[in-house]
Each structure stands twice: as C-alpha cells, then as structure tokens.
Amino acid sequence: MKRVLISVMTLTMMFGIMSGKVQSVQAAATSFQVSVTSSKVTINVKGYKTSGTIYGYDANSYAKKDSLKGISKDLTNTGSFKVGSYTKGKSQTYSFDRYTKEGKDLLYSKYYLLSSSGKIIKGPVYATKITSVKKKIGFTQNTKKGLYNENSTNMSYAKDLGVSSITVNLDLASLMYVNSHPEGSIAFKSQGKTYYFDASMVANYDAMISTASKKSMNVIAIIAAWKTSDTNRFSSSLRYKSSVGSPLLGTNTSNDIGRDEYIAMMEFLANRYSKSKSKGLINTYVISNEIDFTPYFYNCKSLNTFMAEYERSLRLANLAVKKYAGDANVAVPFTHYWNGDENKLGKENSGYSLKPYQMLNWLAKTTNAQGAYDWAIAPHIYSSLNTKSNFLKDDSKRGWVNGNYKTSKQLTFTNVEILQKYLSTSALKYNGKIRFVYLTESGVSSSSNSTKAKNEQAASLAYVYLKIANLSCIKSFNYYRLQDHEAESKHHLSIGLLTTAGKKKPAYTVYKNIDTYNMRTTANKYLKYLSFYKNGKTYYSVANGKIKSYQTPMSVFSGYKWSFSFRNALKSSLKKNDPGMIYNVKASKKTKTAMTISYRKAVAATGYRIKVNGKTKVTTKKTSARITGLKSKKSYKITVQAYKTVKGKKHYGFTTSVTLKTK
Incomplete structure (x- = not known):
C-alpha cells in the first residue's frame, strides 16, 4: 500500500518545542502503538472510524472522560502537548523528539486520541516498544532454587x-x-x-x-x-x-x-x-x-x-x-x-x-x-496456616483451598498449580506468552521444632520444590527464610532451614540436594511424614499404602493434568548430559549364589553401573547383567545407575534401588 507524506508539523508544548512528521495511508483494522528509540518517539495509528486529535499526557494526567484515573485531579482534554490531527480511516505515523529542551523524557508519557468533543476514541496508550541501553542483563538460571x-x-x-x-x-x-x-x-x-x-x-x-x-x-x-x-x-x-x-x-x-x-x-x-x-x-x-x-x-x-x-x-x-x-x-x-x-x-x-x-x-x-x-x-505462598509442618493434611481438610482458580479462597503450596491454569488463559498472557511467577517470600514451617516436625518440614519442602519444578510458569523459588527468627518460632512459625542457633535442619539437606541426582534418595527418607485428604475426603498416607512417591500428593485436588517428572527438578547443567532414568529393575534366573538383573534402557545412556549393597559389582553397556558371588536366602540392595560418556567423561544419572533375595 502506497504511503504519502501529508504534513510536517511543529509540536508546541508548555515545556518546549519539537518537530514531528506525519504519514498517512488508508487502513482497515485499528491499532495504536507507541515506540521509543534512544532519540525519538513514534506513534502509529490506523483504522479508527472517527477523526480526532492525538495528545500527549503526563502519567498522572487524564482526559476528562477517563474513568480510571485513581485519585489524580489533573484532568484536561488537551494534555501536556498536541501530537497531531488524525483523519478517520487513515493509517498515520507521528514522529518527534524523545527529550524536551528541559530534559523531560517522553518515554513516560501516555497518549489519547480524542474527538472534538473530548470523547476518548482510544487511550491512554503507553510505549511498548522501547530501545533499551542493554538488551539483556539476566543470567540463564541453572535451577529454580533461590534464597531470600x-x-x-x-x-x-x-x-x-x-x-x-x-x-x-x-x-x-x-x-x-x-x-x-x-x-x-x-x-x-x-x-x-x-x-x-x-x-x-x-x-x-x-x-x-x-x-x-x-x-x-x-x-x-x-x-x-x-x-x-x-x-x-x-x-x-x-x-x-x-x-x-x-x-x-x-x-x-x-x-x-x-x-x-x-x-x-x-x-x-x-x-x-x-x-x-x-x-x-x-x-x-x-x-x-x-x-x-x-x-x-x-x-x-x-x-x-x-x-x-x-x-x-x-x-x-x-x-x-x-x-x-x-x-x-x-x-x-x-x-x-x-x-x-x-x-x-x-x-x-x-x-x-x-x-x-x-x-x-x-x-x-x-x-x-x-x-x-x-x-x-x-505471590507470598505458604499454607493456609503457615505454622503447620505437615500442611497438606491441614490444607486439604480445612476447606479454604481447592483446585479451581475461580473459586479457591486461598493460594497455597497445596493448590499452586491453579496459577499455571490461570496464567495459561489468553486473557492473562503477555503477547501470547505465559507470565512469569517469582516466589520471593514462601516457605515451610517446622512448627514446634520437634524431631517429627522437622522431618515433616523436610518432607513438605521436598514436595513443594518437586511441584514447583513441574510448573513452567514459576521461574524462581527464593526460599524464605534461611534461619528461624526467635520471635516467630515462639509462635511455631519456624520457617528457617537453620534453627535459631544456626544448626542445619533436615530441610537444609533436602533443599541442597533437591535439584541433584541425590534428590530421590534424600527426599524419600521423609516421604512417610506426608499425608493428605484427596479432594478433602479420602485419607492418603504411606502407611495405608496410598502414597507411593512424591508424585502422589501432586494431585491433592483433581482438575490439573500433571506431566510430572523428577528430571524436571534437575539443574540445567545436569540435564545437559543426563543419561536418563532407570525403570523396571528386576531379577531372573535366581540361584543360591547368583541372579540376573535386568532393566529398561535409559534414553541416552552409554552404559550402566550396578551396585550390590553399595559396592560396584558390574559395569556394562547392556540392559542386563549376571551377578554372582552371593549367599543363599539373603536379601541384597541392588542399585542400577545409567551413565553417559561425553568427551571421555562419564556423567552418572539417577539411581534406582530395589531389594532382591537369592534362593
């Protein structure tokens, strides 16, 4: 479509004078976009069915008919300066200096298209395309794990x-x-x-x-x-x-x-x-x-x-x-x-x-x-009552939390997945992309700091991190706080990874290892301390056989389709050379002194290491191996671990352990 230069205008303002250019062309769809470079502000307007005038306003100044003005008393239909006239149905471009003679930066201005009677045709609109001094300053995070x-x-x-x-x-x-x-x-x-x-x-x-x-x-x-x-x-x-x-x-x-x-x-x-x-x-x-x-x-x-x-x-x-x-x-x-x-x-x-x-x-x-x-x-996410060490049990029964983002009264660790569903809606996305979540003040209490309560805190923290690791919207979980605060602990709010005396709690070790290959062996020690009511009704625990792993309590409430994987919690540096998970470890051809161990192929494995009671017994590239030298009618802890060789170095992955007995 041909563009025709229709005018060169001078913008006269109470704080200075700037020159600007306007271009015009016929258009259909409506749009009003403000871009800012290091020296210029450019406004592109097209497709509006009413002619009018574009004005620049300070952020705290509003057109008289704008209902969303807060407590501002600065109301005018002429703004701080006139940008130019707009002809209905046209596509017009306005360009002018970003900085006034007095040094004011028009990056912070907003713009209205107003009719001759002061009716708002469009606006206010702020700059959305901005030329920054630097394009990128952030680091690529190795993990979602952070600290307050x-x-x-x-x-x-x-x-x-x-x-x-x-x-x-x-x-x-x-x-x-x-x-x-x-x-x-x-x-x-x-x-x-x-x-x-x-x-x-x-x-x-x-x-x-x-x-x-x-x-x-x-x-x-x-x-x-x-x-x-x-x-x-x-x-x-x-x-x-x-x-x-x-x-x-x-x-x-x-x-x-x-x-x-x-x-x-x-x-x-x-x-x-x-x-x-x-x-x-x-x-x-x-x-x-x-x-x-x-x-x-x-x-x-x-x-x-x-x-x-x-x-x-x-x-x-x-x-x-x-x-x-x-x-x-x-x-x-x-x-x-x-x-x-x-x-x-x-x-x-x-x-x-x-x-x-x-x-x-x-x-x-x-x-x-x-x-x-x-x-x-x-959001500052805790549990319904932030003093609870086994908060899942309390949250799932209290009735303030559910799996529906439209009706849940609270947002806690128990139903944090509703954020993923909510932010995935088109109305909440930014330019089609899901918005980030930063957990800057969130933690789990060890309540009275009894041995049981500390172990419950460790279990709950493992659950929390594994859940967060499987929600793409959450970019950082900056745990709050490192050390218990004496005044808070008196009221059973003991959120620290350290006691008031600076001693490490079990939760410290869990948090340290939760994004490494040690996550499962470290966290599984505390799994038995978790329990909850499924949808507020059916009781789940390790003791009654309903909690099998940390994956089970991901769905305290129905309604969210989890694509859960322990691998999602791994540091990026480990994922890069991850050989894959080991599944279906089992024994066959048992004798009094030997058995054959087999397992499913890990997706990127070069080979496998098999340990018997903690000591390496076999290294192989096959998905099965014969283990000999065993004793009759004795149970052995068999641990299988895949590795991936990269540039001559072996990178070991998750371990899978089972207990097997000879004849």
Whole structure:
C-alpha cells in the first residue's frame, strides 16, 4: 500500500518545542502503538472510524472522560502537548523528539486520541516498544532454587545450597534526599532535574547485589518504602494520606512532584544495576509488598481507584527498568488470600483488603488495553496456616483451598498449580506468552521444632520444590527464610532451614540436594511424614499404602493434568548430559549364589553401573547383567545407575534401588 507524506508539523508544548512528521495511508483494522528509540518517539495509528486529535499526557494526567484515573485531579482534554490531527480511516505515523529542551523524557508519557468533543476514541496508550541501553542483563538460571537474602552472611549458605537467584530488600524511604544533599551524596539526573542519593546505603546495596552477580545469581529486588528511623527523609509528595497504620508507605505518583521523584529513584536503581557483574545487576523489581492489604500501598476499598494508583507506579517502574535493560521486568506481590475474604479468613489487615484474583484480572485487562508489558507476579505462598509442618493434611481438610482458580479462597503450596491454569488463559498472557511467577517470600514451617516436625518440614519442602519444578510458569523459588527468627518460632512459625542457633535442619539437606541426582534418595527418607485428604475426603498416607512417591500428593485436588517428572527438578547443567532414568529393575534366573538383573534402557545412556549393597559389582553397556558371588536366602540392595560418556567423561544419572533375595 502506497504511503504519502501529508504534513510536517511543529509540536508546541508548555515545556518546549519539537518537530514531528506525519504519514498517512488508508487502513482497515485499528491499532495504536507507541515506540521509543534512544532519540525519538513514534506513534502509529490506523483504522479508527472517527477523526480526532492525538495528545500527549503526563502519567498522572487524564482526559476528562477517563474513568480510571485513581485519585489524580489533573484532568484536561488537551494534555501536556498536541501530537497531531488524525483523519478517520487513515493509517498515520507521528514522529518527534524523545527529550524536551528541559530534559523531560517522553518515554513516560501516555497518549489519547480524542474527538472534538473530548470523547476518548482510544487511550491512554503507553510505549511498548522501547530501545533499551542493554538488551539483556539476566543470567540463564541453572535451577529454580533461590534464597531470600536477609544479610551478607546468607551468601555463603546460598553458594552451599547451589541457588541461582536471591531476593533483596531495597528501601525507598531512606534512599534519596529530598530537601538537602549532604557532602558525599550521589548526584543523579532524571527528567532534567538533579536528585541526590544516600551513598552509604547505596554502598551496602552495591556489596550485596554485586556479590550475587559475580556468582551469576539473578537478583530480585523488593522495592518498597518502609517506615524506619530515616522515614522523615521520604518526600511528602510521595506519601498517601491514610489514618490506618502500616509498616509501609506507598509511592504516590498522582502529583507531578511525586511522579518525578519516583521516576528518579527507579531510574537511579535501574541505571546503576544494569551495567556489569562487578557493579551488580538486578533483573526483577517487585513493586511494593502484599498489595492486596491496601494500607501497604494506599488504603482504599475501591478496586478501580486502588489499581489505577498502583498500576501507575508499576507502569512507570517498568518504563524506567526497560529504559536501561530490555530483559528486566517488574512484578506484583500479594498474599495467599487469592479469592477469599481476608477479613473472615485471616483478619491480619487493619485496613481494606482486596482479592488478588480480581486485582490480576483488572491488571491484565487494563494493561493490555493501554499497552501490554511483561509484568510478572510474586505471590507470598505458604499454607493456609503457615505454622503447620505437615500442611497438606491441614490444607486439604480445612476447606479454604481447592483446585479451581475461580473459586479457591486461598493460594497455597497445596493448590499452586491453579496459577499455571490461570496464567495459561489468553486473557492473562503477555503477547501470547505465559507470565512469569517469582516466589520471593514462601516457605515451610517446622512448627514446634520437634524431631517429627522437622522431618515433616523436610518432607513438605521436598514436595513443594518437586511441584514447583513441574510448573513452567514459576521461574524462581527464593526460599524464605534461611534461619528461624526467635520471635516467630515462639509462635511455631519456624520457617528457617537453620534453627535459631544456626544448626542445619533436615530441610537444609533436602533443599541442597533437591535439584541433584541425590534428590530421590534424600527426599524419600521423609516421604512417610506426608499425608493428605484427596479432594478433602479420602485419607492418603504411606502407611495405608496410598502414597507411593512424591508424585502422589501432586494431585491433592483433581482438575490439573500433571506431566510430572523428577528430571524436571534437575539443574540445567545436569540435564545437559543426563543419561536418563532407570525403570523396571528386576531379577531372573535366581540361584543360591547368583541372579540376573535386568532393566529398561535409559534414553541416552552409554552404559550402566550396578551396585550390590553399595559396592560396584558390574559395569556394562547392556540392559542386563549376571551377578554372582552371593549367599543363599539373603536379601541384597541392588542399585542400577545409567551413565553417559561425553568427551571421555562419564556423567552418572539417577539411581534406582530395589531389594532382591537369592534362593
């Protein structure tokens, strides 16, 4: 279709002048797309049946007839600047400078197509195609296994556990100076203005983040403004007015000053932590904390109002992050009160509570209409009562959890698979792809810390990880927490892998080995400590013969088709040279002193090693071997393990053991 240049326009704005070009062509389907390169903003519009005018708006400014404006009072039908006129039915392209003379970055602007009467034909629409300073900063994870990093001592344990990601807390409340800039503070320019950041705090973050990056661990940063001794430093423009107490302050971007201060903080972090391993890299930014407890951000009972406020902060954070790193993303945190009434179930929140299921539906619908982006989710998943060590038994009977994402009151480890089903729906996908899930605060308690409770924690953690490993939507499971907290343990919330005294629990060993070839032998020691009620009715346990392996409790609730494999939990480095699983080990041609061991061929095996009572007896390339030198009427532990030879090195896989007896 032929394109015809129809005009060259000059954009005059209250903050500067830019030149722009418009192209026009007939079109059928409607679309409105905003792209941003290092120097230009380009808007492509086509197919709308009404003529109108395209205006650029600040993120906290809205067309008068826009109902989703949060608490913003900035309403206008002319925006911050006029982009150009649109002729109905045409395909037109508008291009103009990204930065104004004052240094304002129009990456953060949104755009409306309005009729002459102010009716919204389309919009608001934000930029979705962004040329980032770097395309990729994230590491390819060797495992989904991660750790919540509370302090620098955790890193030695993180290395020992073999994790691929860590979670850190970054406090906005004391990060930036507002009314002063002490000597030695770090200057950073954003939106044409200079802001100053606390050098000592940044140095602490640098050390923590760079240590992880140097070990090729991805860093997930929780971005929130906590009430601390330095809270007075936090800008009044960024604070929401609320009479309800909360340990957190929200980030109010409904006004110009708060908006620009928030952009400055996000740009400072995104710029600093996107440069190199030595400087430290952040790949995912979790915006705020447990937002369904609305006082943690902005105490509000209206879903539309709250979500408009939160999404503005989420969107601006995403734009800031994408400005510097194309593969970095933002994530939405919430509690396990999925679609239930928290005021009836938990009564943990002193203010208004919203339902995460409804919040995510709102977020998907709205962001897809206003410019889709790859926000992820970061739910805090525990059990219905997070003090339970054998939580499956309690969850499956309590009635707050089921296998239907539309009706389940809670989202726990017992029914976490509903996330896979939910995020697989077309309405929730981002550009046809399933959204990522980051478990940044999730763990299993050892309750009273009795020997039995510790063993139940170990069994439950093995179950949890094997389940997570078989759900493709979950990218990281950053276990919370490394060590028991004394105040929490007094109330039987003993989630640590270590006791308060620093002693390793059985769960530590399970977590260390759960993505290695030792996973089954390590985890199977604790399988007998699991039990549950199938669909809330039939009791399952190892003792009554209904639990055969960790695969059995994957389906506490019916309705999800599992494609379960222990291999899915293996580290990627092991999968690469994995020889395959050993199945159907059995004996034939038994005598008093010998037997023939046979087994099914492993898919990629070069050969097999057979051990008798822990000692290697035979190495063979065949799927059977004669074992001699045995004693009459004696039981032997026969272990078969496949290996794959790569460049002269043998890579051994899973072991399969059976007990067999001679004649």
